[in-house]
Amino acid sequence: MICVLNQSNRTKSGRGHSACPGFVLVGLYLGIVVMPAVYGFSPCSWATYYASKRKEPIKIDGDLSDWNGVKGFTMAQEKFFFAGQGMSSAKWKGPEDLSATFKVQWDARYIYIAVEVTDDVVTEPHGALVKGTETGSWDDDGVELMFDNDGCGVSRYYIGDPMHHEFHFVYSSRHPYVFDNFWKKQPGAPQPLFTLPDGSTEPLAYPGEVMVKNEITDVFPKPPYNGAYAFRRTAKGYNLEVRMSLPGARMAAVNEGGHAIGFDIAINDNDAGKGLLKQQLHWSGMNGMFWRDCKLFGTLILLNK
Ligand SMILES: [Ca+2]
Ligand SMILES: [Ca+2]
Ligand SMILES: [Ca+2]
Numbered sequence: 001m002i003c004v005l006n007q008s009n010r011t012k013s014g015r016g017h018s019a020c021p022g023f024v025l026v027g028l029y030l031g032i033v034v035m036p037a038v039y040g041f042s043p044c045s046w047a048t049y050y051a052s053k054r055k056e057p058i059k060i061d062g063d064l065s066d067w068n069g070v071k072g073f074t075m076a077q078e079k080f081f082f083a084g085q086g087m088s089s090a091k092w093k094g095p096e097d098l099s100a101t102f103k104v105q106w107d108a109r110y111i112y113i114a115v116e117v118t119d120d121v122v123t124e125p126h127g128a129l130v131k132g133t134e135t136g137s138w139d140d141d142g143v144e145l146m147f148d149n150d151g152c153g154v155s156r157y158y159i160g161d162p163m164h165h166e167f168h169f170v171y172s173s174r175h176p177y178v179f180d181n182f183w184k185k186q187p188g189a190p191q192p193l194f195t196l197p198d199g200s201t202e203p204l205a206y207p208g209e210v211m212v213k214n215e216i217t218d219v220f221p222k223p224p225y226n227g228a229y230a231f232r233r234t235a236k237g238y239n240l241e242v243r244m245s246l247p248g249a250r251m252a253a254v255n256e257g258g259h260a261i262g263f264d265i266a267i268n269d270n271d272a273g274k275g276l277l278k279q280q281l282h283w284s285g286m287n288g289m290f291w292r293d294c295k296l297f298g299t300l301i302l303l304n305k
Helices: 007-012 023-038
Strands: 048-053 073-075 098-106 111-119 142-148 164-170 177-180 183-185 193-195 201-203 209-211 228-233 237-244 261-269 279-282 298-303
Touching (some): 098 261, 098 279, 111 142, 142 237
Antiparallel strands (some): 142 261, 164 177, 193 201, 228 237, 261 298
């Protein structure tokens, strides 16, 4: 695998818009020495998760009782809200409206993720059902998982890439959906833009690429994903439990030949059951195009304990 870290992309990706206070000054001072050692992932102090190795069987059924004792990370503060595309924490009514705790474990074959979402109004999907790209899984209640399996920090990844992913797991009590990388190369295509109600625009991707919905619900159990997932409605929201393989990742503890894996998670909240997303929790705290650029992910470290 050859990974080219494109410096012009790094600038374009919006690190300067980081939500992390003090990053710019710290980055200027430490950038040359420290950033390569941490693969350029989010510098936010909280955006590193240390995953312990699975000791007990994990049944992928949405019942998270088999995760008791595993340390979770909770997102229930305004600092976790993605600011962009018209969204922020402005409409947030507190942790009952939207908050989440996630946990990660691993073994030699798989990564395992459990997410306990608190959402006051859990809606059935609408965007995921539309064929066109005017709305999509990004407007539905659900969980986005991002992986840079080999930790290379590549800035652009496309449909068919087995090692770099943006997954959308869309909640439904009847028919949940899974989508994978939404972009494909198309030389000469203009830069995709997100248009806000006031007519202003924000970059959605890079020039020369176009959005395509890539639903993988039926093939998620097969290679390269080898996945399994389950949602379960709860009194205060819903749970998501996922298992999948990470091709290109060395599934070993960091002190036993393993390496940092790029990882990010976002929780999407639509409380109207229609229209645009209301708000989004985003772990790594980076407000650039984290859905295009692995360097804006957080860091996942595997531990052998
Ligand atoms: Ca379970
Ligand atoms: Ca809500
Ligand atoms: Ca909701």
